[in-house]
Amino acid sequence: MELIESVFLRNNLIVAFAVVGITIWVSYLAADKLTHGRIHGSAIAIALGLVAAYFGGVATGGTRGVADIALLGGIGLMGGGMMRDFAIVATAFGVQLGELKKAGLAGVISIFAGVVVSFVVGAAVAILFGYTDPAAITTIGAGAVTYIVGPVTGEAIGASDAVITLSVAAGLVKSILVMIGTPVVAGAIGLNNPQSAMVFGGLMGTTSGVAAGLAATDPKLVPYGAMTATFYTGVGCLLGPSVLYFLVSALV
Amino acid sequence: MIIYGVALLSVSLIFGMLIGEALGVMLGVDANVGGVGIAMLFLVFASNSASFRTLTEGAAGEGIKFWSAMYIPIVVAMAARQNVAAAADGGMLALVAGIAAVLVSFALVPVISRLGSSDNEAAPEKEVR
Numbered sequence: 267m268e269l270i271e272s273v274f275l276r277n278n279l280i281v282a283f284a285v286v287g288i289t290i291w292v293s294y295l296a297a298d299k300l301t302h303g304r305i306h307g308s309a310i311a312i313a314l315g316l317v318a319a320y321f322g323g324v325a326t327g328g329t330r331g332v333a334d335i336a337l338l339g340g341i342g343l344m345g346g347g348m349m350r351d352f353a354i355v356a357t358a359f360g361v362q363l364g365e366l367k368k369a370g371l372a373g374v375i376s377i378f379a380g381v382v383v384s385f386v387v388g389a390a391v392a393i394l395f396g397y398t399d400p401a402a403i404t405t406i407g408a409g410a411v412t413y414i415v416g417p418v419t420g421e422a423i424g425a426s427d428a429v430i431t432l433s434v435a436a437g438l439v440k441s442i443l444v445m446i447g448t449p450v451v452a453g454a455i456g457l458n459n460p461q462s463a464m465v466f467g468g469l470m471g472t473t474s475g476v477a478a479g480l481a482a483t484d485p486k487l488v489p490y491g492a493m494t495a496t497f498y499t500g501v502g503c504l505l506g507p508s509v510l511y512f513l514v515s516a517l518v
Numbered sequence: 519m520i521i522y523g524v525a526l527l528s529v530s531l532i533f534g535m536l537i538g539e540a541l542g543v544m545l546g547v548d549a550n551v552g553g554v555g556i557a558m559l560f561l562v563f564a565s566n567s568a569s570f571r572t573l574t575e576g577a578a579g580e581g582i583k584f585w586s587a588m589y590i591p592i593v594v595a596m597a598a599r600q601n602v603a604a605a606a607d608g609g610m611l612a613l614v615a616g617i618a619a620v621l622v623s624f625a626l627v628p629v630i631s632r633l634g635s636s637d638n639e640a641a642p643e644k645e646v647r
Contacts, residue, residue, distance in 0.1 A: 286591045286598075308590045315597030323603030333599040345595030351554050353592045355531050356585035358558035359574070363566050376630045383626060384619040391615040395608070406611070410619035414593065422538070422550040431605035432612050434597060439616025447620060455627040462631040469623045469630065474590075500562075504555025508541070511549065 274337045282340030289314055306478040309442050312413065316435065329427055347421050354414060358500055365493050369464045373494045376468030381502045384410045384471070385510055388436060393518075400515040401425040407514070408506040409433025410440060412472050415502035422507035441475040448479025457483060460490040467491030471498030523581030526573040530560040 274281050293314060294307030319331025328334030333342030343349065388410025392403045405425040409416030409432065416433025419425075425433075448457070448466075456462050457480075467476045467490065476495040480487045531554075538553020545551060561582075564570040572578065605612075 282595060283591075286595050289594060290591060308593075311590070311594045312597045315594045316600060316602050319598050319600045320602035320606065322598070323601060329601045329604065331599045331602055338598075341595050341598050344592060345597070345599045349592050350596050351535075351557070352527065352531055353585050353589040354554055355534070355557045355561055356527055356582050357589050358561045359527070359565050359579070359582040359586055361562050361565070363562065372630055372633055375633065376626075379626060379630060380623060383622055387619045387622050388615040391611060391618055395611045395614075406615060409612070410615045413597075417596065418554050422553065424548060427601040428604040428608070431600040431602055432608045434600055435602075435605065435609065435612035436615040436619075438597075439613055440620050443617060443620045447624070451624050455624055456631060457627065462627060465631045466627050469626055470620070500555055500558040502555075503558065504552045506552075507538075507549055508552040508555075511547075511551075512545075515547075 271337065275339070278338075278340030279343050280340065281338065282344040285338065285341070286344065303478070304482060305442060305445050306474045308474045309438065309445065309478075312434075312438055313442075316431075316438070319431075347417075350414075351418065354418070354499065354503065357496075361496055361500075369468070369494050370461075372461065373464045373468055376465040377471070377494055377497050377501055380469035380471050380498060381411055381415075381505055382510075383469070384440070385502075385506070389514060397429075398518065399425075400511070400518045402429045403518060404506070404511045404514045405429050405433045406436060407510065408502065409436035411437070411502040411506065412499055413437025413441065414499055415506050418503050419506035419511070423511050437472070440470075441472040444470050444472055444475030445478040445482070448475075449482040452483040457487070460487065463487035463490035464494045468494035468498060471495050471502065473499070520577050520581035520584075522573045523578035523583075524585070526564060526570065526578070527561065527582050527585060530564065531557045533557065534560060 290311045293311035297305055297307035297310050322332035322335050326334040330342055332338045385407040389403045389407030392406035397403050401423045405420035408419035413434045416437050417430050420430035470476050473495045476491045480491045534557025535553040537556050538550040541551035542549045565574045
C-alpha cells in the first residue's frame, strides 16, 4: 500500500494524465451508447470532473476539489492556470485569417455580438442573484460566454474560487443546452444554410456545443459553425479581462 | 523539430502574458488584461506568416497540435480541481445564467443572418482583435 502511494505521489502529473484519460474514455463511451452522440463526450467528462471535485472538496475540506486528495494532486497541476492557458493558446494554431473573410461581415458581427450578449446576460443574472463585486459579476458573465473564458477572466482579475467555479458551471450548462437545444430550435431560427450556420457558431461560441448541436441538425453545417466558433473563445479571452471588466467596474 | 513548435507556443504565451500584465499596470488595475487572447493573436499571426514557417510546419507544427488536442483533457482536469463544494449553493445561478445566455443567443441567429445576407458580397476584410 505504502509502495503504491509513494509511486503515485512521486508521479502525480502522470497519474493525472492516466486518470483524466480514463475519465474521458468512459465519458465518450457513455455519450455514444447512452445519448447516441446527442451530448458530446467532452461535456460529460467536464461534468464528471465537477462532480468529482464536489466529492473531493467535501471529503478533504479543501478548496481545490479532487486535487486536494494527495494521490490525485497532479490534477491540480494539469488543470491549473499555466497548463490551461498553454492549451487554449495552442487551439489558435491553424486558424486561417482567410477563413474569417469567408465568414463575412455577418460572421464577424456574430462573434462579437455573441460574446457581448452572453456576457451581458450572465452578468445581469449575477446582479439579480445579489452579486455586487465587479470581479464576481464579470467572471460569471464571462462564464456565460464559455466555461473557459470564465476561469481565464476570473483568475486574471482576481475573483474568488467559488465564483470561478460558478462560471465554469454556467458555461457547461450553456454548452450542454446548445447540444440538446439546437436540433429543436433549428427550424424556428432558420438554421438550414451555411450562412446561418456561421452566424450560429459565432453567436453560441461553445465549440463542442456548436459541433454536436449542428451534427444533430445537419452534419453538412458543422464546418461552417465550427469555423466561427473557433474565434469565439479567443475574442472572449481578449475582451473578458479587459474591456468588459472595465465596463462592469465603471457601471457597478 | 517538435520543440520548435512548442517553443513558439511558449513564447507566444509568455509575450501575451507580459503584455497583459503591462496593460494592467498601465491601466492601474490588478489584473492580466487580455493576456491569453493576445497570445492567441500572436500564434494566429505566426501560423499565417511565411517567415515563421520553420516553426509551424511539419514536426514543429505537430508540437503545437499536441497541446491543442490536450485542451479538452486539461479542461476536464480544470473542472476536477474547482471548488465545487463552496460553489454548490450557487448552482441555481449557474443554471439560470447558462440557460438565459443560450436563449438570447438563439433568438439572435435569424436577426444577424438576415443582416449578413443583404451585404454578403461587400464583406470588408476584418481581423479578430
